[in-house]
Amino acid sequence: MNETLGTLLIIAFVILGVLHVAPGLIWLERRLLALWQDRYGPNRVGPFGLFQVLADAIKMFFKEDWIPPFADKATFILAPCIINVTALTAFAVIPFAPGWSVVDMSVGLLFFLAMSSLGVYSVTLAGWASNNKYSLLGGLRASAQMLGYEVFMGLSLMGVVLMSGTFNLAKIVEAQQNTIWYCVPQFLGMMLFLIAGIAETHRLPFDLPEAEAELIAGFHSEYSSMKFGMFFIGEYIGITLISCLMTVLYFGGWDGPTFGISEGLALKLVQFGWFAAKTFVFLCLFILLRASFCRPRYDQLIAFGWKIMLPLSLANLLITGAALLALE
Amino acid sequence: MLSLIKTMWLVFLHSFSRRETTQYPDEMPYYPPRWRGRIVLTRDPDGEERCVACNLCAVACPVACISLQATEDEHGRRYPDFFRINFSRCIFCGYCEEACPTYAIQLTPDFEVSEYRRKNLVYEKEDLLISGPGKYPGYNFYRVAGLAIKGKGKGEAECEEPPVDPHSLLP
Numbered sequence: 001m002n003e004t005l006g007t008l009l010i011i012a013f014v015i016l017g018v019l020h021v022a023p024g025l026i027w028l029e030r031r032l033l034a035l036w037q038d039r040y041g042p043n044r045v046g047p048f049g050l051f052q053v054l055a056d057a058i059k060m061f062f063k064e065d066w067i068p069p070f071a072d073k074a075t076f077i078l079a080p081c082i083i084n085v086t087a088l089t090a091f092a093v094i095p096f097a098p099g100w101s102v103v104d105m106s107v108g109l110l111f112f113l114a115m116s117s118l119g120v121y122s123v124t125l126a127g128w129a130s131n132n133k134y135s136l137l138g139g140l141r142a143s144a145q146m147l148g149y150e151v152f153m154g155l156s157l158m159g160v161v162l163m164s165g166t167f168n169l170a171k172i173v174e175a176q177q178n179t180i181w182y183c184v185p186q187f188l189g190m191m192l193f194l195i196a197g198i199a200e201t202h203r204l205p206f207d208l209p210e211a212e213a214e215l216i217a218g219f220h221s222e223y224s225s226m227k228f229g230m231f232f233i234g235e236y237i238g239i240t241l242i243s244c245l246m247t248v249l250y251f252g253g254w255d256g257p258t259f260g261i262s263e264g265l266a267l268k269l270v271q272f273g274w275f276a277a278k279t280f281v282f283l284c285l286f287i288l289l290r291a292s293f294c295r296p297r298y299d300q301l302i303a304f305g306w307k308i309m310l311p312l313s314l315a316n317l318l319i320t321g322a323a324l325l326a327l328e
Numbered sequence: 329m330l331s332l333i334k335t336m337w338l339v340f341l342h343s344f345s346r347r348e349t350t351q352y353p354d355e356m357p358y359y360p361p362r363w364r365g366r367i368v369l370t371r372d373p374d375g376e377e378r379c380v381a382c383n384l385c386a387v388a389c390p391v392a393c394i395s396l397q398a399t400e401d402e403h404g405r406r407y408p409d410f411f412r413i414n415f416s417r418c419i420f421c422g423y424c425e426e427a428c429p430t431y432a433i434q435l436t437p438d439f440e441v442s443e444y445r446r447k448n449l450v451y452e453k454e455d456l457l458i459s460g461p462g463k464y465p466g467y468n469f470y471r472v473a474g475l476a477i478k479g480k481g482k483g484e485a486e487c488e489e490p491p492v493d494p495h496s497l498l499p
Contacts, residue, residue, distance in 0.1 A: 035343055038346070038349075039349050040349045040351070288339060
């Protein structure tokens with residue numbers, strides 16, 4: 001009974017937490033982009049402009065929720081749900097602190113990969129169901145991009161799996177606590193995963209599926225009101241997810257100085273604090289990437305994925321395996 | 329690859345640079361005195377209207393947004409009966425100010441000319457007249473012009489000789 005209650009608490013904590021982080025990120029992104037472009041960004045509504053997101057959300061809820069008559073209605077409605085469901089479900093395996101995860105799954109990493117692959121359906125189906133050539137092009141690009149980048153995302157993670165000998169995310173963190181954060185031995189793998197993660201969440205510079213200059217927002221051009229909002233939120237949940245995974249897989253998760261606290265809830269909170277702080281750094285990195293780069297051409301993107309990143313991730317796997325064998 | 333990292337670093341360095349935004353309603357931007365904004369009608373140092381209703385501004389105006397009617401008081405001093413500027417038409421070119429022979433019409437650095445109703449942008453004389461002399465504090469047209477008005481006869485203007493009776497010059 002007690003255990004069930006604990007799990008339910010964690011589930012509520014994860015869902016509410018993530019759903020609050022996503023709008024918070026919108027505010028953070030706008031403020032940070034403004035900072036790096038020597039502007040202020042939203043600073044009028046509420047303290048530091050924090051309620052701007054609230055105002056935007058209210059606006060979005062009251063907009064007309066319009067489904068174009070030429071769209072495939074069922075799929076059109078389904079598409080924005082998928083991205084949220086898959087991204088939120090993937091959070092089930094993230095260990096926020098020792099024992100603080102919804103499920104302690106032995107194939108957690110594979111579960112994440114599966115969920116992120118399913119997320120592609122959202123974008124592709126949205127582009128398909130909109131029955132609009134720009135949306136279709138966006139969906140097409142998204143699926144081609146995901147296909148290319150999913151492959152080496154999985155391969156880049158295998159370095160970590162080889163070193164820790166497990167797919168369980170909590171065990172991976174523990175393995176890092178015992179040895180060294182994997183960002184050092186798996187530096188190449190980390191870079192590959194980061195790039196794949198950016199492509200996975202289709203953020204700049206890999207936001208080809210929604211390139212507003214050529215595709216008029218791509219796969220979600222036909223979406224309005226909260227359906228558009230769900231794509232928006234889904235994207236930010238995806239960023240949070242990738243940042244969490246960067247922390248867990250390469251930067252020791254909850255590992256960090258505990259300031260002499262050694263037991264109980266206080267320790268968990270400190271460890272969770274470390275986890276949140278590291279994740280926050282990666283969230284800022286995502287925004288910095290957006291502020292710095294322009295998007296490549298589509299063929300460059302695909303060629304980069306297949307011709308450079310895939311061989312590199314294979315080489316990373318090979319070198320990691322060889323080094324581990326040599327050390328044994 | 330290195331150039332990408334350099335780009336990110338340079339963008340990051342902008343965290344420490346000054347923000348260019350002027351927080352407008354809280355923090356007013358500086359506009360120089362000769363900036364061409366809202367038009368006013370000024371008064372001379374004695375507090376009388378400077379405008380002599382010569383219509384030169386209305387003629388100079390390229391968008392014909394100034395209209396006025398000349399009249400004069402019992403002492404022969406001309407002034408506009410009404411003076412109307414339609415700010416929804418005005419392009420703030422400043423030609424009226426250049427045309428004005430008495431420094432009466434002047435442009436000010438005030439740019440906050442906005443209304444909810446278009447009709448309210450038509451300014452009448454009482455809206456345009458200000459109590460001071462504007463950019464030319466000492467200037468008083470009737471004190472340097474030869475015209476006789478109330479309180480100043482012929483030859484009493486600044487740097488003016490008293491009128492000469494031509495008959496007295498006869499041999």
